[in-house]
Amino acid sequence: xxxxxxxxxxxxxxxxxxxxxxxxxxxxxxxxxxxxxxxxxxxxxxxxxxxxxxxxxxxxxxxxxxxxxxxxxxxxxxxxxxxxxxxxxxxxxxxxxxxxxxxxxxxxxxxxxxxxxxxxxxxxxxxxxxxxxxxxxx
Amino acid sequence: xxxxxxxxxxxxxxxxxxxxxxxxxxxxxxxxxxxxxxxxxxxxxxxxxxxxxxxxxxxxxxxxxxxxxxxxxxxxxxxxxxxxxxxxxxxxxxxxxxxxxxxxxxxxxxxxxxxxxxxxxxxxxxxxxxxxxxxxxxxxxxxxxxxxxxxxxxxxxxxxxxxxxxxxxxxxxxxxxxxxxxxxxxxxxxxxxxxxxxxxxxxxxxxxxxxxxxxxxxxxxxxxxxxxxxxxxxxxxxxxxxxxxxxxxxxxxxxxxxxxxxxxxxxxxxxxxxxxxxxxxxxxxxxxxxxxxxxxxxxxxxxxxxxxxxxxxxxxxxxxxxxxxxxxxxxxxxxxxxxxxxxxxxxxxxxxxxxxxxxxxxxxxxxxxxxxxxxxxxxxxxxxxxxxxxxxxxxxxxxxxxx
Numbered sequence: 001x002x003x004x005x006x007x008x009x010x011x012x013x014x015x016x017x018x019x020x021x022x023x024x025x026x027x028x029x030x031x032x033x034x035x036x037x038x039x040x041x042x043x044x045x046x047x048x049x050x051x052x053x054x055x056x057x058x059x060x061x062x063x064x065x066x067x068x069x070x071x072x073x074x075x076x077x078x079x080x081x082x083x084x085x086x087x088x089x090x091x092x093x094x095x096x097x098x099x100x101x102x103x104x105x106x107x108x109x110x111x112x113x114x115x116x117x118x119x120x121x122x123x124x125x126x127x128x129x130x131x132x133x134x135x136x137x138x
Numbered sequence: 139x140x141x142x143x144x145x146x147x148x149x150x151x152x153x154x155x156x157x158x159x160x161x162x163x164x165x166x167x168x169x170x171x172x173x174x175x176x177x178x179x180x181x182x183x184x185x186x187x188x189x190x191x192x193x194x195x196x197x198x199x200x201x202x203x204x205x206x207x208x209x210x211x212x213x214x215x216x217x218x219x220x221x222x223x224x225x226x227x228x229x230x231x232x233x234x235x236x237x238x239x240x241x242x243x244x245x246x247x248x249x250x251x252x253x254x255x256x257x258x259x260x261x262x263x264x265x266x267x268x269x270x271x272x273x274x275x276x277x278x279x280x281x282x283x284x285x286x287x288x289x290x291x292x293x294x295x296x297x298x299x300x301x302x303x304x305x306x307x308x309x310x311x312x313x314x315x316x317x318x319x320x321x322x323x324x325x326x327x328x329x330x331x332x333x334x335x336x337x338x339x340x341x342x343x344x345x346x347x348x349x350x351x352x353x354x355x356x357x358x359x360x361x362x363x364x365x366x367x368x369x370x371x372x373x374x375x376x377x378x379x380x381x382x383x384x385x386x387x388x389x390x391x392x393x394x395x396x397x398x399x400x401x402x403x404x405x406x407x408x409x410x411x412x413x414x415x416x417x418x419x420x421x422x423x424x425x426x427x428x429x430x431x432x433x434x435x436x437x438x439x440x441x442x443x444x445x446x447x448x449x450x451x452x453x454x455x456x457x458x459x460x461x462x463x464x465x466x467x468x469x470x471x472x473x474x475x476x477x478x479x480x481x482x483x484x485x486x487x488x489x490x491x492x493x494x495x496x497x498x499x500x501x502x503x504x505x506x507x508x509x510x511x512x513x514x515x516x517x518x519x520x521x522x523x524x525x526x527x528x529x530x531x532x533x534x535x536x537x538x539x540x541x
Contacts, residue, residue, distance in 0.1 A: 002320050003208040005201060005218075014202060018164035018239040018265065020176060025235050037182045040248040041237075043262065044164065045173040057167070059176075075194045077274055078201060079238070081156070082187040102208070104201060105156055106241065108190070110165065 005080065007104035014104065017079055019111035020044065022059065022066060044112070057112050063121050068114035079106035154181035154268065157242025163263035164239055176237070177248035179266035188238070190274035197277070209323050218277055222327035226280040231273035239265050279513040282324030284332040285482045290321065291338055296346040296392070298355060312344040335478075339395040348395065354426060356388060356396045357419070361447050371449060376403070376410035417456045420446050424457055425474060432473035435463060459505040462494070477506050484510055488524035492540040498525075499535050 009015065028036050042061035059066040080102045158181070163174045193201055200206050200220040208227070210216040218225045244264040294311030313321070322329055338345050348356075363382050364374055374397075383393045397403075400422065401414040423445045427438060443452050459477040463470050475494060481487050491498065491506055510520060521527065525538040 001209070001211060004204070005206040005208065006204045007202045009202070015241040016161060016165060017159070017241060018161035019271075020164070020237040020239065020267070021234050023234055036178045038178060038180050038249045040175060040177045041267070042176055043173050044167065044176050044265070046167045075192050076198065078191045078193055078198075079240075080189045080191055082189065102189070107198075108238075111236075112164070112167075 003100055003102060005102045005104065009104070014107045017106040017108045019077075019108055020059065020114075021111050022068070022114040023117070026061060057114075059112075059114055060121070061118070064118035065121050066114040066118045067116055068112055070110055071113045072110050073108065077108040078104050079108065081105045154179075154185070157240055158244055158266060159238075159240030159242055159268060160244040160263065160265040161239045161241045163244075164265045173262050174265050175248045175262040176239075176265050176267065179240075179268045182266075182268060185269040188269060188271075190238075190271055192274050192276050194277075207319075209319065211321070214323060217280065217283070217323045219323075219325040222325050224280050224282045224323065224325050224328060225277040228276050228278065229273055230276050232271070236271040237267035238269050238271050240268050281483075281512050282322075282328035282332065283483075284322065284324055284328070285486075287318065287322050287324075287329070287332050288336060288482075290318070291333075291336055291345065291347045294346070295349040296339070296341055296352065297349045298352040298388075298392075309344075312346070314343050315340070315345065318345060337395075337399050339391065341391060348392070350425070353396060353399075354422070356383075356393060357400060357422060359383060359386060359388065360393070360396065360414075361419075364447075371447060372413040373404070373406070373411040374401075374414065376412055379412065416450050420450055420452050420456050421460060424452070424460065425476075428461065428472070428474040432471050435470040435472045438472050462502070477509060480506065482510075484512060484515075484520050484524060488520075488540070496539060498538045500538065501535070503538055 007014065026041060028039060032039065042059050045058045045060070047056035047058055047067075057068045057070065059068060083101050083103055085099045085101060158179060160174075164176075167174055191201075197206075197220065205221050207219050208216050209219055216227050218227055244266050248264050248266075290311075290313055318329060318333075319326070322332075324332060333345055336347055338347050340346075360374070360379060360383065361371075363369070363379060363386075364371060367378065367382065369375060369379070376397075379397070380390055380393055384390060397412045397414075400418045401412045404411050404413050420442075424442050427433075427442050427445060433441075439452070439454070446452055460474065461472050462475045463472050465471075480490050487507065487510060491503070495502075507517065507520065510517065512520065515523075521538070524541055526541050527536050527538055529536045
């Protein structure tokens with residue numbers, strides 16, 4: 001079988017996606033019972049004091065602050081979306097691959113990477129924010 | 139994955155139009171203390187239909203211009219094919235949280251956990267993550283998987299005067315180009331090379347190999363007619379040979395295929411001629427002589443020499459990679475052992491070679507492995523992996539045995 005990889009956007013105008021990557025997992029408080037859609041995660045800032053030559057970034061999640069950098073990917077990542085083609089094959093019991101194609105919908109060339117553990121913002125007086133970052137123990 | 143997220147997965151995913159992420163706001167974040175509020179997209183979810191594919195810059199033009207396909211049957215590992223190359227696809231997972239932020243205007247403001255928005259950050263631009271990427275697919279250049287092509291095309295070779303059955307009802311064992319693209323894990327370019335190596339020809343839309351006996355018959359007729367009409371074997375006039383052969387009942391296509399296999403076309407003074415290649419023709423006759431099994435070398439050479447067209451000279455060197463000679467007592471015996479019949483993957487090739495002979499000398503072995511191409515592995519590397527090399531003394535020829 002053969003699955004075609006298509007691209008509607010052409011060479012130059014493929015929309016660029018952004019990526020924020022951090023170690024471990026961001027865990028919303030249990031009170032949201034899994035419905036986290038639309039929920040605020042954190043605040044992403046380009047570092048106010050660019051002491052290093054490369055512009056740094058901070059990501060503030062609840063009481064925690066992460067420091068990171070923008071990384072240019074050695075090899076770009078393409079965002080592919082699987083599309084089921086609707087053709088008169090609805091009566092078939094299992095969809096065959098001939099009805100599937102992949103569409104390139106975006107390209108990722110950079111990511112903002114936070115590879116360090118978070119720093120606690122102890123100087124800040126407690127607020128009512130409930131989201132907290134809990135890094136995985138690796 | 140968190141329990142909460144698993145809950146989210148079980149819920150029906152919200153229809154997502156592909157945008158609403160505000161990626162530009164994140165990408166444009168530069169020095170100067172600007173900030174962006176990152177939130178979960180209104181349609182945040184597992185979105186298993188989204189896949190990340192890592193592609194080196196040289197692959198991007200093919201991918202972005204729709205010249206790439208993924209090939210393989212459900213029981214095979216999928217490969218990605220550009221017009222000229224084949225890549226294996228490997229999923230590489232990550233334990234990091236990779237937030238994917240699509241482009242487009244964010245559709246809704248961020249929902250603060252405490253339901254307040256009276257914050258200094260309220261005026262921030264908003265970016266929304268649509269999913270957490272569990273990893274991405276990496277591509278590694280790989281050899282095309284052409285073994286299957288050979289076995290498919292051998293199911294039903296073309297035979298002269300064949301009867302395909304009523305109205306092509308019986309297409310079993312016949313394959314069109316489209317069929318082969320679906321069945322063979324190779325790029326178009328490599329597939330075409332593979333078909334050429336097998337001396338396949340497209341007849342009535344199906345790619346076929348030509349049965350050896352039929353090929354011999356056609357070659358004999360061409361040679362016979364050359365004698366009859368006084369055509370030199372290095373300049374057989376194309377128009378004449380085609381029309382004579384046609385009147386004998388041979389189709390243009392198959393005669394041209396045969397001429398192509400045993401010769402090269404040359405243009406002279408506006409006319410086309412075919413120059414038959416001595417080595418190709420002699421090789422075909424050697425195969426015919428050896429078809430019955432092994433022979434004493436002297437016996438074989440005598441028979442072979444007498445079988446070839448007059449004017450052509452036989453030489454044992456023409457049979458490199460086609461026959462093996464064995465010394466049994468005082469006699470040397472020869473038998474057919476063609477590299478073209480051996481498997482194409484290194485492991486199977488070496489296994490087949492060591493089934494034929496337990497020990498190989500380099501001069502023989504190299505003829506049977508020089509066509510193996512594995513991206514990223516040298517032939518030296520293949521020898522180390524699949525053979526054991528012994529050298530009784532520093533002057534002696536090295537001997538290769540199975541590992």
